[in-house]
Amino acid sequence: MTNDVVRVEELRKVYDLGEVQVEALCGVTLSIRRGEFVAVMGASGSGKSTFMNILGCLDRPTSGRYLLEAKDVSTMARDELASIRNTRIGFVFQGFNLLHRMSAVQNVELPMLYGDVPKTERRKRAVESLTAVGLGERQGHHPNQLSGGQQQRVAIARALVNRPAILLADEPTGNLDSRTSVEILELFQRLHRDGATIVMVTHEPDIAEYCSRQIHFRDGELVDDRSNPRVRDAAADLAAMPPPHRRA
Amino acid sequence: MTLADVLGTALWSLSRSRTRTGLTMLGIIIGVAAVVSVVSLGQGAIANTEADISAMGINLITVSPGAKMSGGFRTTGVTTLVPDDALAIRSECPAVANVSEGVKTTAQAIYQQKNASTTVEGGSDEYPLVRGWRLSSGGFFGPEQVRQAAKVCVIGELIREKLFGSDEPIGRILRVNRVPLEVIGVFAPKGQTSSGQDQDDVVVVPWTTGLRRIIGAKHLNSVLLSARSAEQVPKAVEQVTSLLERRHRIPPGGENDFSCQTQREVAEAQEAATLLMMTLVSVVALIALFVGGVGVMNIMLVSVLERTREIGIRMAIGARSRAVMWQFLGETVVLTSLGGLIGAALGIGVAHLIPVAIGWPTRVTAAPVVVSFLFSAAVGLFFGLYPAYQASKMDPIEALRYE
Ligand SMILES: Nc1ncnc2c1ncn2[C@@H]1O[C@H](COP(=O)(O)OP(=O)(O)OP(=O)(O)O)[C@@H](O)[C@H]1O
Ligand SMILES: [Mg+2]
Numbered sequence: 347m348t349n350d351v352v353r354v355e356e357l358r359k360v361y362d363l364g365e366v367q368v369e370a371l372c373g374v375t376l377s378i379r380r381g382e383f384v385a386v387m388g389a390s391g392s393g394k395s396t397f398m399n400i401l402g403c404l405d406r407p408t409s410g411r412y413l414l415e416a417k418d419v420s421t422m423a424r425d426e427l428a429s430i431r432n433t434r435i436g437f438v439f440q441g442f443n444l445l446h447r448m449s450a451v452q453n454v455e456l457p458m459l460y461g462d463v464p465k466t467e468r469r470k471r472a473v474e475s476l477t478a479v480g481l482g483e484r485q486g487h488h489p490n491q492l493s494g495g496q497q498q499r500v501a502i503a504r505a506l507v508n509r510p511a512i513l514l515a516d517e518p519t520g521n522l523d524s525r526t527s528v529e530i531l532e533l534f535q536r537l538h539r540d541g542a543t544i545v546m547v548t549h550e551p552d553i554a555e556y557c558s559r560q561i562h563f564r565d566g567e568l569v570d571d572r573s574n575p576r577v578r579d580a581a582a583d584l585a586a587m588p589p590p591h592r593r594a
Numbered sequence: 595m596t597l598a599d600v601l602g603t604a605l606w607s608l609s610r611s612r613t614r615t616g617l618t619m620l621g622i623i624i625g626v627a628a629v630v631s632v633v634s635l636g637q638g639a640i641a642n643t644e645a646d647i648s649a650m651g652i653n654l655i656t657v658s659p660g661a662k663m664s665g666g667f668r669t670t671g672v673t674t675l676v677p678d679d680a681l682a683i684r685s686e687c688p689a690v691a692n693v694s695e696g697v698k699t700t701a702q703a704i705y706q707q708k709n710a711s712t713t714v715e716g717g718s719d720e721y722p723l724v725r726g727w728r729l730s731s732g733g734f735f736g737p738e739q740v741r742q743a744a745k746v747c748v749i750g751e752l753i754r755e756k757l758f759g760s761d762e763p764i765g766r767i768l769r770v771n772r773v774p775l776e777v778i779g780v781f782a783p784k785g786q787t788s789s790g791q792d793q794d795d796v797v798v799v800p801w802t803t804g805l806r807r808i809i810g811a812k813h814l815n816s817v818l819l820s821a822r823s824a825e826q827v828p829k830a831v832e833q834v835t836s837l838l839e840r841r842h843r844i845p846p847g848g849e850n851d852f853s854c855q856t857q858r859e860v861a862e863a864q865e866a867a868t869l870l871m872m873t874l875v876s877v878v879a880l881i882a883l884f885v886g887g888v889g890v891m892n893i894m895l896v897s898v899l900e901r902t903r904e905i906g907i908r909m910a911i912g913a914r915s916r917a918v919m920w921q922f923l924g925e926t927v928v929l930t931s932l933g934g935l936i937g938a939a940l941g942i943g944v945a946h947l948i949p950v951a952i953g954w955p956t957r958v959t960a961a962p963v964v965v966s967f968l969f970s971a972a973v974g975l976f977f978g979l980y981p982a983y984q985a986s987k988m989d990p991i992e993a994l995r996y997e
């Protein structure tokens with residue numbers, strides 16, 4: 347129980363559109379333990395993003411409980427949630443969501459700006475984080491000077507820079523080609539081996555193969571939850587792939 | 595987020611869209627520049643007035659016909675001040691040093707083919723002493739010439755230049771209202787008074803000549819006199835007042851038909867008028883600044899909307915409402931303060947240019963610069979509040995979805 351990073355109970359989310367009410371999540375109960383690498387799967391519209399946004403404290407459930415590291419966040423005020431997002435959660439989006447007018451390292455520094463990290467330490471930690479995702483050489487580049495895979499690495503570096511309890515990724519490879527996708531998965535597996543807890547939404551069963559646990563949503567309900575006995579090794583797959591042209 | 599972070603983020607953000615930043619600041623820049631230059635002009639005028647009175651002598655007292663009225667206005671067309679009054683002042687007021695009967699009209703001065711519209715003033719032989727004016731050539735008329743109403747005149751530098759150019763004026767005859775007057779002296783140039791009157795644009799004749807030959811009247815327009823010393827000014831005013839009250843048979847408590855004005859009072863009235871003008875223009879400029887603030891708010895609202903996604907991203911990675919609020923508020927305040935700084939610099943520049951360009955004196959003081967800078971910062975704070983609030987209360991999820 348104490349090892350649960352995430353515990354949700356009877357989580358419901360209803361979108362009230364006036365005439366119709368859309369039930370995006372109808373009573374989801376689930377725990378995610380420290381060190382798990384979970385793939386969230388399901389058809390389009392099954393409620394994956396809704397679930398992730400609630401886990402990421404970007405959105406609030408209509409009812410139900412959400413304990414993050416044993417703390418009930420479903421009743422927290424706006425600013426408390428902001429602080430949780432800042433320090434405990436790293437969020438990676440399909441569309442990267444970098445600030446385009448800033449360089450890579452400035453983007454990575456941003457969470458520390460809101461987390462009262464002393465200015466002198468920000469740059470040092472941002473560079474460390476960029477180096478960890480393999481972009482130590484590209485600190486000064488702006489997002490439009492980077493490939494999609496590189497931009498997503500910057501976003502991951504930003505998500506990790508405040509050492510969160512959990513890394514949430516909503517279709518992080520959705521905008522990337524297959525090789526670049528496996529490269530990102532290789533990074534996730536490396537982080538996972540170093541102890542990170544990761545929850546990742548994906549459409550593709552191949553991508554879910556790299557995760558240690560797979561859960562399935564259908565129409566807002568959790569319909570399947572199993573561990574993956576044969577986790578694929580992204581590093582090995584990459585090595586087997588014909589190296590097309592140099593990237594990352 | 596520290597203050598340095600807020601300012602750094604604001605400057606970074608503003609520097610990304612320089613054209614817009616510049617255009618947004620323009621209203622503030624112009625407003626502040628206007629305040630600074632107008633106040634410098636006013637201060638210059640006041641300093642000039644002060645210089646005038648010390649130049650003209652703080653001993654000077656002007657007795658005018660008609661009662662003194664509030665606001666420095668007076669009744670005109672009063673004919674109660676007569677030459678005998680001046681005579682009486684001469685003999686009966688010990689605190690008075692010099693007296694000059696004052697006669698004044700405007701007329702054409704003609705010499706050969708040239709003519710100039712000018713002020714013709716009549717005075718006694720003590721006129722230069724009372725006024726403190728000096729001659730650059732020739733001499734002034736004496737008591738005998740006053741008694742005879744001699745056809746002589748002493749001219750100001752401007753008249754000399756207009757009518758005689760490079761010719762020698764002394765001994766030449768010019769005509770005023772068909773009266774031929776021999777030029778016997780030229781005043782040293784004195785320049786404008788702070789009220790804009792050119793003191794070199796004058797023809798001075800014996801007051802008797804002025805009254806009998808040129809104007810054809812019996813009453814004086816004024817009596818100019820000087821006290822024996824600056825300390826004696828109040829005593830001289832007192833003596834002249836009681837003398838004239840007696841001579842004019844003013845009942846006790848009745849309204850006087852004349853008034854005494856010291857140079858100090860003239861200056862004060864002038865300074866008050868300048869101050870009023872300066873205040874009015876400054877208020878208008880401050881209103882313009884305020885309107886500039888409305889423009890800033892408008893742009894900031896657009897900017898907040900445009901940057902919805904940025905706001906969503908910042909919130910998603912942990913920016914609290916207050917941090918977002920500070921970001922946009924900081925941006926607006928930095929914007930208007932910067933505008934204030936540029937405007938102040940521009941205003942100071944203009945204040946230094948005005949004397950060179952059009953010859954009006956200016957004096958730059960710290961107060962208007964500081965006040966208008968603070969005001970522009972306050973404008974930013976006030977008009978930045980609403981856009982910043984709009985930004986801070988966005989929902990992170992909706993902001994992230996915004997296209
Ligand atoms: N803001 C919203 N307002 C109304 N309905 C919404 C909103 N967001 C999501 N929904 C609805 O909730 C349901 C779940 O949506 P969600 O985005 O979670 O699906 P998803 O599993 O992420 O789909 P996809 O794979 O296409 O991203 C859908 O029926 C969607 O129409
Ligand atoms: Mg989705």
